[in-house]
Amino acid sequence: MSNEKNKVGFVSLGCPKALVDSERIMTQLKIEGYDLVASYNEADLVVVNTCGFIDEAKAESLEAIGEAISENGRVIVTGCMGKDTQSITDIHPRVLSVTGPHEYAEVMSAVQEHLPPSQFSNPPVHNPLIDLTPAQGIKLTPKHYAYLKISEGCNHRCTFCIIPSLRGDLVSRPINEVMEEAERLKQAGVQELLIISQDTSAYGLDLKYQKEIWRGQSRQTRLLDLCNALGELDLWTRLHYVYPYPHVDKIIPLMAEGKILPYLDIPFQHGSTRVLKAMKRPGAVEHNLQRIQRWREICPEITLRSTFIVGFPGETEDEFQELIDFIEEAKLDHAGCFKYSPVKGAIANDQGEHIDDDIMDERFNIFMRVQGQISEARLQEKVGKTIDVLIDEVDSEGAIGRSKADAPEIDGRVMIDGESDLNPGDIVSVKVTEADEHDLWGELKDTRIRFKPLT
Numbered sequence: 001m002s003n004e005k006n007k008v009g010f011v012s013l014g015c016p017k018a019l020v021d022s023e024r025i026m027t028q029l030k031i032e033g034y035d036l037v038a039s040y041n042e043a044d045l046v047v048v049n050t051c052g053f054i055d056e057a058k059a060e061s062l063e064a065i066g067e068a069i070s071e072n073g074r075v076i077v078t079g080c081m082g083k084d085t086q087s088i089t090d091i092h093p094r095v096l097s098v099t100g101p102h103e104y105a106e107v108m109s110a111v112q113e114h115l116p117p118s119q120f121s122n123p124p125v126h127n128p129l130i131d132l133t134p135a136q137g138i139k140l141t142p143k144h145y146a147y148l149k150i151s152e153g154c155n156h157r158c159t160f161c162i163i164p165s166l167r168g169d170l171v172s173r174p175i176n177e178v179m180e181e182a183e184r185l186k187q188a189g190v191q192e193l194l195i196i197s198q199d200t201s202a203y204g205l206d207l208k209y210q211k212e213i214w215r216g217q218s219r220q221t222r223l224l225d226l227c228n229a230l231g232e233l234d235l236w237t238r239l240h241y242v243y244p245y246p247h248v249d250k251i252i253p254l255m256a257e258g259k260i261l262p263y264l265d266i267p268f269q270h271g272s273t274r275v276l277k278a279m280k281r282p283g284a285v286e287h288n289l290q291r292i293q294r295w296r297e298i299c300p301e302i303t304l305r306s307t308f309i310v311g312f313p314g315e316t317e318d319e320f321q322e323l324i325d326f327i328e329e330a331k332l333d334h335a336g337c338f339k340y341s342p343v344k345g346a347i348a349n350d351q352g353e354h355i356d357d358d359i360m361d362e363r364f365n366i367f368m369r370v371q372g373q374i375s376e377a378r379l380q381e382k383v384g385k386t387i388d389v390l391i392d393e394v395d396s397e398g399a400i401g402r403s404k405a406d407a408p409e410i411d412g413r414v415m416i417d418g419e420s421d422l423n424p425g426d427i428v429s430v431k432v433t434e435a436d437e438h439d440l441w442g443e444l445k446d447t448r449i450r451f452k453p454l455t
Contacts, residue, residue, distance in 0.1 A: 005035045006115050009043030009072065011064050012140060014051030016196050016240070017167075018079060020149040021102050022049045023140055025078070028108055033117045040071035045096075045115045047107065050088075052081030052166060054341040065092050074114065078107045080166045101167050102152055142392065144425030145192035145236075145408060146185050150178050150226065154198035155205070156243075158269075159280050159348040160309065160340065163198055172204050175221040176212035179229050191425060192236035192390060194407065195226075201243040224250050231259025236390065238407055240265040244288055249295070256299040261404050264295070268306045271326025272319040275312050278351055285326060292330050303405035305334035310367055311360035312340050314352020320363050324370055333378050334411050337367045376437035379412070383432050386445050389414045391426045401428075403440065412439045419444050 008029055012022035025047065026036055037043050046068040050061035061081045068075045069092055077088055078099045085098040097110035139146055153168040154161075182193060197203065204210070204221035211218045215232070219225040224247070230237045237260040242248060244266050255262040270276050273285050295302055308323060327335060339360045342349045355363075389401040392408070398417040406412050416422075416430060429445035 005033055006117065007035045007037045007042055007044050008111065009037055009040055009046040011046065011048045011068060013049060013061055013064060014057065014079065016147045017149060018049055018051060019140055020147050024104055025107050028104060029111065040068065043072055045074045045076065045111065046072045047076045047078065050077060050079035050081035052083065054343055062091055065095065069094055076107065076110050078103065083166050142424060143189050145194065146190045147194045147196050148182060149196050150203050151197040155202060156199060157280055159278065159351060160346050162343055162345045165345060167198065170199065170202055170206045172207050172221060174212050175219050175226055175229065176214045178226065179214045182230060182233060186233055186235055189425065192238065193230065194238050194240060196240045198241065199243055200239055200241045201245045201248055227251055227254050227260050236261050238263050242266050243282055244291055245282065252295050252298045255302060262299050262302040263405060264302065265305045269309055271323035275315055275319050279312065289329055303333045305411065306332050307336045307338065308367065309338050309340055310363040311355040313348055313354055315355060327371055327374065331374055331378065333405060334375060335371045337364055339364050372437040379435035379440060382440060383435055386429055386431045389428055389430045391422050391424055391428065394420060394422050394424060396420055414440045414442055416442055416444060
């Protein structure tokens with residue numbers, strides 16, 4: 001009789017929040033005795049974690065499910081698209097099971113039903129002496145950074161979004177639970193924590209900001225207390241998906257003091273008051289501009305990134321120009337743009353005349369051109385300055401890293417040619433010598449490693 005454990009393959013699609021879901025499921029699979037494998041032909045069964053936010057993501061998810069069925073044959077589906085089981089089973093009737101997002105127990109039940117743990121599985125209790133599963137769990141990111149999800153769901157009802165119907169209303173994790181995970185990640189060598197949720201600003205609202213004890217102190221489950229606590233870990237802490245509420249102002253001094261990174265990812269979405277109202281988005285345009293100015297006065301080094309939508313139903317030429325005027329005045333460091341997608345179930349689909357694809361493409365191109373000029377001007381201001389850089393990759397040609405102003409995968413990079421003796425996770429001082437609209441180039445200021453990862 002073979003002494004091999006049952007093997008599970010895993011395909012993870014979608015946003016960082018879905019990535020954390022994948023990490024949790026994979027961790028539980030490992031704890032319960034399954035081996036995780038990287039190819040279809042090695043796997044006894046494949047789990048596909050889907051994205052169901054926009055049509056393009058749904059198409060990618062269906063394609064991934066089809067590939068897994070074709071290459072392996074035994075497939076369990078979970079994730080956001082799993083909320084609509086029929087949309088999957090109508091196309092792929094051979095799937096073994098379909099569950100929705102963050103339904104960890106249901107996924108495990110399906111795996112155990114269709115692939116019972118072998119007799120050689122480890123006991124479902126983490127013991128570092130006998131179990132190869134690390135205490136911080138399975139991570140799909142490099143060792144030196146990790147996503148830390150502080151809540152699930154969202155209480156907003158933005159008219160273009162169906163996330164609440166997929167992931168439910170806001171459910172925050174108690175602050176002590178979040179901080180205990182953060183400490184485990186630091187002990188594992190993580191040096192950058194990327195704080196994520198659907199609405200980071202609303203953290204703790206559902207728990208009425210209940211108090212918990214961490215490191216012997218009583219702390220409220222709210223964003224300000226969480227940032228103060230994270231600042232005690234001496235890590236790069238980066239905030240994502242922060243709505244521009246007034247209480248966010250209290251976080252900016254912590255950035256100026258160096259407790260958390262001077263970086264805010266704020267989904268403004270538009271620059272027209274009428275369109276924002278139609279979107280049911282918080283924050284008036286003039287208030288957002290005033291707030292940006294005030295943040296920069298408190299913390300001149302702050303980096304601001306955002307996302308916007310062009311082609312929202314009923315968007316006029318004048319309203320699009322208001323968006324362009326907004327980004328020209330705001331001068332955001334990084335900004336992404338999406339063309340409106342008529343997601344099934346979104347209220348916005350019926351709020352106004354749909355914009356012609358050619359017009360939407362034109363507006364998208366104008367936005368990207370204007371923002372590209374703004375981004376390049378912002379980056380040119382860094383030439384000649386010395387900045388801290390967290391190294392992500394090293395090869396024979398040199399090293400590639402990120403500054404405090406750059407989140408992984410969505411922002412720019414810092415190229416350090418000829419420096420092949422560095423290691424991923426090192427933080428070094430770099431003098432910026434060149435910039436374009438996305439990236440920086442620089443030379444090592446000295447060879448002193450400011451922080452070296454745990455080994």
